[in-house]
Amino acid sequence: xxxxxxxxxxxxxxxxxxxxxxxxxxxxxxxxxxxxxxxxxxxxxxxxxxxxxxxxxxxxxxxxxxxxxxxxxxxxxxxxxxxxxxxxxxxxxxxxxxxxxxxxxxxxxxxxxxxxxxxxxxxxxxxxxxxxxxxxxxxxxxxxxxxxxxxxxxxxxxxxxxxxxxxxxxxxxxxxxxxxxxxxxx
Amino acid sequence: xxxxxxxxxxxxxxxxxxxxxxxxxxxxxxxxxxxxxxxxxxxxxxxxxxxxxxxxxxxxxxxxxxxxxxxxxxxxxxxxxxxxxxxxxxxxxxxxxxxxxxxxxxxxxxxxxxxxxxxxxxxxxxxxxxxxxxxxxxxxxxxxxxxxxxxxxxxxxxxxxxxxxxxxxxxxxxxxxxxxxxxxxxxxxxxxxxxxxxx
Numbered sequence: 035x036x037x038x039x040x041x042x043x044x045x046x047x048x049x050x051x052x053x054x055x056x057x058x059x060x061x062x063x064x065x066x067x068x069x070x071x072x073x074x075x076x077x078x079x080x081x082x083x084x085x086x087x088x089x090x091x092x093x094x095x096x097x098x099x100x101x102x103x104x105x106x107x108x109x110x111x112x113x114x115x116x117x118x119x120x121x122x123x124x125x126x127x128x129x130x131x132x133x134x135x136x137x138x139x140x141x142x143x144x145x146x147x148x149x150x151x152x153x154x155x156x157x158x159x160x161x162x163x164x165x166x167x168x169x170x171x172x173x174x175x176x177x178x179x180x181x182x183x184x185x186x187x188x189x190x191x192x193x194x195x196x197x198x199x200x201x202x203x204x205x206x207x208x209x210x211x212x213x214x215x216x217x218x219x220x
Numbered sequence: 221x222x223x224x225x226x227x228x229x230x231x232x233x234x235x236x237x238x239x240x241x242x243x244x245x246x247x248x249x250x251x252x253x254x255x256x257x258x259x260x261x262x263x264x265x266x267x268x269x270x271x272x273x274x275x276x277x278x279x280x281x282x283x284x285x286x287x288x289x290x291x292x293x294x295x296x297x298x299x300x301x302x303x304x305x306x307x308x309x310x311x312x313x314x315x316x317x318x319x320x321x322x323x324x325x326x327x328x329x330x331x332x333x334x335x336x337x338x339x340x341x342x343x344x345x346x347x348x349x350x351x352x353x354x355x356x357x358x359x360x361x362x363x364x365x366x367x368x369x370x371x372x373x374x375x376x377x378x379x380x381x382x383x384x385x386x387x388x389x390x391x392x393x394x395x396x397x398x399x400x401x402x403x404x405x406x407x408x409x410x411x412x413x414x415x416x417x418x419x
Binding site for chain 1: 240242243245247248294295298301302322324325326327329330333334337352353354356357358361363364394395397398
């Protein structure tokens with residue numbers, strides 16, 4: 035096998051194993067095998083020296099830490115959020131696996147502060163402007179970008195500045211003849 | 221000699237760095253957990269105009285007397301999405317802020333799956349980054365960045381149609397076998413033994 039073939043085999047192998055993990059919760063007969071298949075998948079990624087994203091690797095988050103089943107809320111998982119108390123101010127997310135009964139809790143931190151409607155309104159304009167900006171930049175074509183680059187070139191900037199100065203001088207000559215500033219300068 | 225040199229050159233040759241999706245299969249569809257929203261700015265403006273601005277004027281009014289039916293509590297939303305057979309099927313739009321830094325990702329990890337497996341019609345709409353601050357305003361105070369708006373007579377139909385039109389549907393083929401499917405069968409034609417009267 036050459037390098038390309040090896041990489042292709044690795045991709046299909048890992049994808050097949052990952053798909054299989056998601057196929058298991060469908061029936062109660064295959065679900066108990068989830069732990070074995072999860073271990074196999076992790077071993078494969080280790081063998082290929084791949085670093086998995088945090089959402090997959092995070093303990094007890096995507097897969098149950100005990101039985102290894104893919105968590106699907108209302109199917110094999112009970113989800114509830116517990117409010118923090120005076121003794122323990124941070125909130126917690128509680129996962130209970132319906133397959134094996136394992137409980138896992140995640141620290142969510144404390145509640146964010148309440149925003150007043152006025153500050154929220156001022157922030158909203160920023161957010162909408164940002165969202166619009168992103169879409170604008172994504173939609174601009176190569177032609178438009180090239181045009182912009184040309185416009186920002188040094189010679190163009192100089193000529194624009196000269197034109198502005200000319201306008202200013204001609205404007206001050208025609209409309210502001212009787213201004214005090216001009217009189218003082220003269 | 222030349223061939224061996226070429227072989228060495230090939231080995232040493234610089235390769236360009238590329239990023240390939242190793243686990244990106246259409247079956248799991250993990251890359252598109254959050255559906256794409258066209259014109260996010262427009263959707264946000266619609267939300268502000270139709271829901272948020274109305275709610276600002278409802279401070280001190282009980283939630284039951286509001287002219288809109290909304291849910292903001294995490295546990296309440298989870299319960300609504302997983303409700304097993306009620307008098308009415310859930311018809312709602314769920315606005316979420318998955319890109320804001322104040323919300324832990326693990327809290328929202330199951331939300332797309334819950335929306336997909338819920339019995340009713342739930343449209344999941346991801347809001348742009350920074351919109352969590354908008355939802356934190358009084359009196360809504362969506363701590364978890366979740367706002368569920370019920371699509372009933374109280375809500376403007378045009379708003380619902382516009383938002384649904386701009387949002388791509390969820391697609392998780394691996395959950396199709398798990399998702400609830402309503403059976404059309406109501407009466408099964410079969411036979412039963414005749415009971416004889418005992419003397």
